[in-house]
Amino acid sequence: MLISMLERHRVSVLIGLAALAGLTVVYLSTLQTIINGSDHYFMIDVGETQIVLNVWGTLHATGYPHYVMSGALLVTLLRALGVDPATAPGVVSLIWGLLALGLIYALAARLTNRPLLAGLMVVVYGLTRTIWIHHVIAEIYTLTLVFLSGLLLIALWPGPVRGRLYWLALIGGAGVAHHRSIAMAIPALVYAAWSQLTQPLRAVPRRLIVCGLLGVLGFIPYLYLMLRAQAGAAWVYGEPETLAGLWDQFIGREAERFIGAPETAAGILANAALINEVLTTDVGLVGIALGVAGLAAGLRAPHLRRAAIAFSLSGGAAYLFHIFLYTDVLSALILAITLSLAFGWLFAADRLLAWLERHSVRALSLGRAATGFAALAAVFALNAHNRPFIEALTTDPTGLETIALARTAPPGSTLMLAWGPRHFAVGFARDVLGELPGLRLVDHKADYAALLDDGPLVTPWYTFYNQPLSWWEARLGGPVYLNAAAPELVEIAREPVLLQAAPPVGPAWAAPNAVQLSCSDERLILTIDWAAPRTPPRDLNVFVHLIDADGTLLAQDDRAAPVYGWRPLTSWLPNERVRDSYALPRLADAEQIRFGLYAIAEDGTFDNLLIETLPAVCTGGDEHAHGSTTEPR
Numbered sequence: 001m002l003i004s005m006l007e008r009h010r011v012s013v014l015i016g017l018a019a020l021a022g023l024t025v026v027y028l029s030t031l032q033t034i035i036n037g038s039d040h041y042f043m044i045d046v047g048e049t050q051i052v053l054n055v056w057g058t059l060h061a062t063g064y065p066h067y068v069m070s071g072a073l074l075v076t077l078l079r080a081l082g083v084d085p086a087t088a089p090g091v092v093s094l095i096w097g098l099l100a101l102g103l104i105y106a107l108a109a110r111l112t113n114r115p116l117l118a119g120l121m122v123v124v125y126g127l128t129r130t131i132w133i134h135h136v137i138a139e140i141y142t143l144t145l146v147f148l149s150g151l152l153l154i155a156l157w158p159g160p161v162r163g164r165l166y167w168l169a170l171i172g173g174a175g176v177a178h179h180r181s182i183a184m185a186i187p188a189l190v191y192a193a194w195s196q197l198t199q200p201l202r203a204v205p206r207r208l209i210v211c212g213l214l215g216v217l218g219f220i221p222y223l224y225l226m227l228r229a230q231a232g233a234a235w236v237y238g239e240p241e242t243l244a245g246l247w248d249q250f251i252g253r254e255a256e257r258f259i260g261a262p263e264t265a266a267g268i269l270a271n272a273a274l275i276n277e278v279l280t281t282d283v284g285l286v287g288i289a290l291g292v293a294g295l296a297a298g299l300r301a302p303h304l305r306r307a308a309i310a311f312s313l314s315g316g317a318a319y320l321f322h323i324f325l326y327t328d329v330l331s332a333l334i335l336a337i338t339l340s341l342a343f344g345w346l347f348a349a350d351r352l353l354a355w356l357e358r359h360s361v362r363a364l365s366l367g368r369a370a371t372g373f374a375a376l377a378a379v380f381a382l383n384a385h386n387r388p389f390i391e392a393l394t395t396d397p398t399g400l401e402t403i404a405l406a407r408t409a410p411p412g413s414t415l416m417l418a419w420g421p422r423h424f425a426v427g428f429a430r431d432v433l434g435e436l437p438g439l440r441l442v443d444h445k446a447d448y449a450a451l452l453d454d455g456p457l458v459t460p461w462y463t464f465y466n467q468p469l470s471w472w473e474a475r476l477g478g479p480v481y482l483n484a485a486a487p488e489l490v491e492i493a494r495e496p497v498l499l500q501a502a503p504p505v506g507p508a509w510a511a512p513n514a515v516q517l518s519c520s521d522e523r524l525i526l527t528i529d530w531a532a533p534r535t536p537p538r539d540l541n542v543f544v545h546l547i548d549a550d551g552t553l554l555a556q557d558d559r560a561a562p563v564y565g566w567r568p569l570t571s572w573l574p575n576e577r578v579r580d581s582y583a584l585p586r587l588a589d590a591e592q593i594r595f596g597l598y599a600i601a602e603d604g605t606f607d608n609l610l611i612e613t614l615p616a617v618c619t620g621g622d623e624h625a626h627g628s629t630t631e632p633r
Helices: 001-029 046-055 065-080 088-112 115-126 129-135 141-156 165-178 182-192 194-198 200-217 220-230 243-252 252-259 267-297 302-325 331-357 362-396 396-405 421-432 448-452 471-475
Strands: 412-418 438-441 459-460 480-487 491-492 509-519 522-532 542-546 555-556 578-585 592-600 608-616 629-632
Touching: 001 088, 001 115, 001 129, 046 065, 046 088, 046 421, 065 088, 065 141, 065 165, 065 220, 088 115, 088 129, 088 141, 088 302, 088 412, 115 129, 115 331, 115 362, 129 141, 129 267, 129 331, 129 362, 141 165, 141 182, 141 302, 141 331, 165 182, 165 194, 165 200, 182 194, 182 252, 182 302, 182 331, 194 200, 220 243, 243 252, 267 302, 267 331, 302 331, 331 362, 396 421, 421 438, 448 459, 448 471, 448 491, 509 608, 522 592, 542 578
Parallel strands: 412 438, 412 459, 480 578
Antiparallel strands: 459 491, 480 491, 509 522, 522 578, 542 555, 542 592, 592 608, 608 629
């Protein structure tokens, strides 16, 4: 009998390990190995996390000190083993995620005594979108799942667990300190541990006091935020070195805009539609229906009833909170809901096989085969549905492109990138990789007037879609003048650059001797200092064409106005130099660069008002200035 039990346990362990090994292969094939660039809501904080775990910094509110301390330690160990600094934070998520899935498997196998069925459930659940993505990016949510699954395992484990109530209090306190969403599991945990709490009744006050003290211990790691800020860590969010700043981090004050009951029925319906859309994307309508039906079926089985009620309470509390008290997508709540649905799948399959067992061996064999086939079909469907989406997020090159752009910033300049993935990418290059020496990186909340006193202030051309010229003028308290600092970079100045000698008379033209061609291995960069003797009466478009010996167009960099469309001609001052930069590919058969200004007639035709040409000649990576040949029209 003992040998039989040991054999069953060994088989169960092997099945669990096989399930986790299969998922590990899938996860590693999509693991993020570059600095993040995606701005999808899954990814918005990933770049910040990649920095913080490498430099022992602090994260945005609520700070997540348990995750940061453990993650930074793991990243330090992984880097010592040769793992790349951009990859290591994602591996941390993978480690926590596999631990969570292992706990889920252990509980599933113990509740049903069907390890193969539990393994299939874990594999299918592991390939749902929210689970999969958080195993392969640097985010806090797989550790959140460790806390949630660990608490449910302790609360629902059949048979006695020594100190069950106190373990729940200790781990639960740490879990809530890590992420407040763990509080959604409290009704389920209280239900599952009610007998340990209330028997005998006279011991309830003492138990509550002990549980409260154990729970409070989980919040002690918040001191990490204050200590790291006081130590001058490279990347600290907010002002946790002060009690007021630490309190803001602790309560997550900046997230208050997402929390609260919608004021109208339409708002509630919008919340419901939002979360239902996410759940449908994650597990499908069939997965939702099967999960709910399985939880209901579990209520009718004595050995599953307690777990079915607990998972209904856990997932139900997260779902209702999301609809009635939260107005954005919170992955921690989604994970709690889909975990409950996954156990619903398990209970549905368990009840089906139990029913077939009461009929015939043949029916049971067919049922097992059908269950396996359904799980396999789900695996293939989820892989086909989620893999392209996840690969697109984890390989998004925007972060790398932004770092390359930052390298072109003028020496001693300040680069403004609004808080978000692009800002994090440059911060990673500066603070983790040690690149971009001398570059000051600021976000959209900086004191730009003070920064301009210390050197050039530059920002990417696309910044002005969210922070338009009027925004900059309000921040600087007066007019702002834009010029290109490099391809795709715009310099912001409070004073215009006026030419000492007036440019030639014309509708608008380049200042004398102010056309330069610089070359790299891959690009031709044309710099033009536009100017006009007086403010042009109308706006014109810019064309910049790369042509071959036959006059065939090879590439172009046309714009609605100079400086990426942000300096229309009617905004120019008399004799103001307006510098612009245009990038073209370096091609072997390129012969000339033709550029100028044109208007679009009412019939849609182009009227070239000014044409210039210069040879597309470069030698190595050196820079060259070329005179241009005018072709007036």
